[in-house]
Each structure stands twice: as structure tokens, then as C-alpha cells.
Amino acid sequence: MKVGYIGLGIMGLPCVLNLLKAGHQVTVWARRKESAQAALDAGASWADSPSSLAQGVEVVVTNVSDTADVEAVLLGNDGVVQGASAGLVCVDMSTISPIGARAIASKLAESGIDFLDCPVSGGQVGAVNGTLTIMVGGKAEALARAKPALEAMGMTITHIGDSGAGQVAKACNQIAVGVGVAAVAEVMKLAKACGVDPVPVREALLGGFAQSRVLDIHGQRMIDDNYVPGFKAQLHLKDMGIVLDTARELGIRLPEAERVEGLIRQLVEQGEGELDSSAIARLIWQQN
Ligand code: NAP
Numbered sequence: 001m002k003v004g005y006i007g008l009g010i011m012g013l014p015c016v017l018n019l020l021k022a023g024h025q026v027t028v029w030a031r032r033k034e035s036a037q038a039a040l041d042a043g044a045s046w047a048d049s050p051s052s053l054a055q056g057v058e059v060v061v062t063n064v065s066d067t068a069d070v071e072a073v074l075l076g077n078d079g080v081v082q083g084a085s086a087g088l089v090c091v092d093m094s095t096i097s098p099i100g101a102r103a104i105a106s107k108l109a110e111s112g113i114d115f116l117d118c119p120v121s122g123g124q125v126g127a128v129n130g131t132l133t134i135m136v137g138g139k140a141e142a143l144a145r146a147k148p149a150l151e152a153m154g155m156t157i158t159h160i161g162d163s164g165a166g167q168v169a170k171a172c173n174q175i176a177v178g179v180g181v182a183a184v185a186e187v188m189k190l191a192k193a194c195g196v197d198p199v200p201v202r203e204a205l206l207g208g209f210a211q212s213r214v215l216d217i218h219g220q221r222m223i224d225d226n227y228v229p230g231f232k233a234q235l236h237l238k239d240m241g242i243v244l245d246t247a248r249e250l251g252i253r254l255p256e257a258e259r260v261e262g263l264i265r266q267l268v269e270q271g272e273g274e275l276d277s278s279a280i281a282r283l284i285w286q287q288n
Helices: 012-021 033-041 050-054 068-075 099-110 125-130 139-154 165-193 198-206 213-224 233-250 255-272 277-286
Strands: 002-008 027-030 059-060 088-090 114-117 132-137 152-159
Touching: 002 012, 002 050, 012 027, 012 033, 012 125, 012 139, 012 213, 027 050, 050 059, 059 068, 059 139, 068 088, 068 099, 068 132, 088 139, 099 114, 099 165, 099 233, 114 139, 114 165, 125 132, 125 213, 132 139, 139 152, 152 165, 165 198, 165 213, 165 233, 165 255, 165 277, 198 213, 213 277, 233 255, 233 277, 255 277
Parallel strands: 002 027, 002 059, 059 088, 088 114, 132 152
Antiparallel strands: 114 132
């Protein structure tokens, strides 16, 4: 199928390579053309603007940073909406606010364009291997049309509900990951404080009820004290902001998420936003 792709970073570039590998025709646009070079070398075509990228494709995928960035490339000057024809499906794989996703969907609907919020979990490894977990919000009929493209990038594709529901699922995911990282850091802290080696503790726990990807991957990072990303703390802070803003708008408290957001914020504010967000373990270990 003919796919346009915008956002060729850690996640977007491997997704484009997988789309090409699956036989799709991919056109890309990037605000800095050098970000697109690897995709062009692999066989993607170049468009001069988001609006020209939208002409003649069936699906446009965005994988940029935050809500304002998705708005800019889809709805801004020379944005996708200006070149698109009715019937286009816009798939946004960025992690943005559920409210922002709903607003973008209704703006695009005015031009007959469908919007699916499709945030992902699985990290860079999942993007490279084409095994992402994709959480979809929007119309089932639009999902059916975009599915061949999604299947080239992800392994588990779950239709969560209406517009915004995919982003709600992603916000839930980020609470579970963040609080899980803090819990694993406390596991290590207690073991060490008791004079017990955390290495066999992690191994034992991986075979029991406390088993998790967070214990496996981030637990190993903590043992190695190696926080090369992975998932940058500054992006996790953005996501925890989405979680807490959503909770605030609904008038509910999420105290565990608040605590983790505070730790990630401290990490970013001390200039370590480029580290993997599991580096909050160091802060937890420094506390009494
Ligand atoms: P990244 O490496 O920083 O890449 C983002 C890309 O989007 C860059 O190529 C950037 O262009 C482009 N971009 C951003 N704002 C733009 C704008 N206004 N106009 C045009 N292009 C713009 O980030 P990433 O790690 O791929 O993450 C992308 C999204 O996936 C984020 O929402 C993130 O939270 C989410 N996510 C990331 C992971 C992960 O493990 N990394 C996992 C799940 C979800 P330039 O090259 O010009 O800067």
C-alpha cells in the first residue's frame, strides 16, 4: 500500500525500513532532510512538505514527539490536511495526550480524513524487529484500512476503543512501567541493605510471581549501573505529564504516578534527561 511517513527518529526510521521490507511504497518528509537519508537509501521517496506527502497515499503515519508536533505536521501550514483527499487515514504513533488526539481527530474529520491514535510499546528493539504493541483508538473501519501498514510495524494490534482510547492505554502503560521501575529499584535497595547480592535475587524473582519485563531489562540495567537509553528520561517525563494532566482533568489522584513523575523530573532537572528513565534507581538508592 502507499504510505507517507513523518518522524524518522529512534522509532520512526526502523518502522519505515519494516514498511519497505514488507513491500509497501513509502514516501517520507522530515524537517531536517538528513534525518531521512537512511530511509531514502533504503528505497523511500521524498516529499517536499507534509501536504505534498499526503497526495496519492492511502495512509499517513506520524511518529514525532508531542501533541503540538502532531498538530503542526497534520494541521499546520502546508500540513497533511492541505494535500489530503477524503478517505485518507492518518495514523499517529507518537505518545500524545488523549484529549489532544480527540481534538486532532475531530478537526481532520471535517475534511473527511480518519485519524487513529496508535501509540506503541516495545521500545527501539520492538520498532527494529517489527514487533511493537500498538494500542488503537478510533473507528474500526479505519483500522481495517490501515492494518496492512500496522502489521508491518507491530505484532500485537489491539483496538482499545474510540478516538483517544489508544492514548489512554499508553498512559496506563507508562504508569505500570514507571512504578515498576521504582519497585525494582527498591528491591535492589533492600537486598543490598541486607547484605544480600541483588543478582541472584533478580534471577529468583524472574522465576516467580514478581516476574516482569521491567525486572528483567531494567533490573539488569540497575545491576550494571548502565543507563544508556532505551527510553530517555525526558520522554518518560512528557508521558508522566500526560498521565497526571489527564488525572487532574478528571479530578482523580494517582499518588504512585505522582511520586514517579517527581523522581523522573528530578533526574531531568539535574541534567540527566538523556539517560534511560530507569536511572531514577540512583535517586531511590540515595534516599534514606
Ligand atoms: P526521536 O528519536 O526524538 O524522534 C522524533 C522525530 O520526530 C525526529 O526525527 C524529529 O525530527 C521528528 N519531529 C519531532 N517534532 C517534529 C515536528 N514538529 N515537525 C517535524 N518533525 C518533528 O523520538 P522517538 O524516540 O523516535 O519517539 C517518537 C515518539 O514515540 C514519541 O512520542 C515517544 O514518546 C514515542 N515512543 C518512544 C519510545 C522509545 O523507546 N524511544 C517508545 C514508545 C513510544 P528531527 O530529526 O528534525 O529532530
